[in-house]
Amino acid sequence: MTNDQQVRQIPVREPVVRAQRYEYADAFEAHVPDGEACPPEQWVAAGLDSTPRWVGWIVRVLGVESSDTAGEGVGGWDIVESTPDIVHLEQGLPLLHVVFVGRNVDATHRMLTTALTYDRPLIGRLVWSIVGIAHRRTARRVITAAPSTARADERR
Numbered sequence: 001m002t003n004d005q006q007v008r009q010i011p012v013r014e015p016v017v018r019a020q021r022y023e024y025a026d027a028f029e030a031h032v033p034d035g036e037a038c039p040p041e042q043w044v045a046a047g048l049d050s051t052p053r054w055v056g057w058i059v060r061v062l063g064v065e066s067s068d069t070a071g072e073g074v075g076g077w078d079i080v081e082s083t084p085d086i087v088h089l090e091q092g093l094p095l096l097h098v099v100f101v102g103r104n105v106d107a108t109h110r111m112l113t114t115a116l117t118y119d120r121p122l123i124g125r126l127v128w129s130i131v132g133i134a135h136r137r138t139a140r141r142v143i144t145a146a147p148s149t150a151r152a153d154e155r156r
Helices: 040-049 053-062 121-143
Strands: 007-010 024-031 078-082 086-092 096-106 109-118
Touching (some): 007 121, 040 086, 040 096, 040 109, 096 121
């Protein structure tokens, strides 16, 4: 089964995001095979580590530190909360503030939600109109990642 067959974009229903003001949000849900359940911090980290090099370049241009230079956190993101069922990450960037939440809905379903608040609305919206396309493609990869299979040396 390919990522596109097991991932679908859904309405935003993440409580962490819905409790905040945001100007853009999206959410994805994935079915994962039995036996691949793991804490969201693990599958989010694996997914971020498995993204293509060009995605890493884009996020560095936007101001996200790489996991090599950021220290604590997941893929350069600050951890707000991490439990067996949820990882809540945030990052303040020059143009926008990003909230990223990975959640295990149940043993075979994951949800990944992203919300943005623009610090510089005009230029932030313009940049996101382009970067958002890559984000939505990459989110499908992140939500289906398995920690045992994601390796930095497999990046393209």
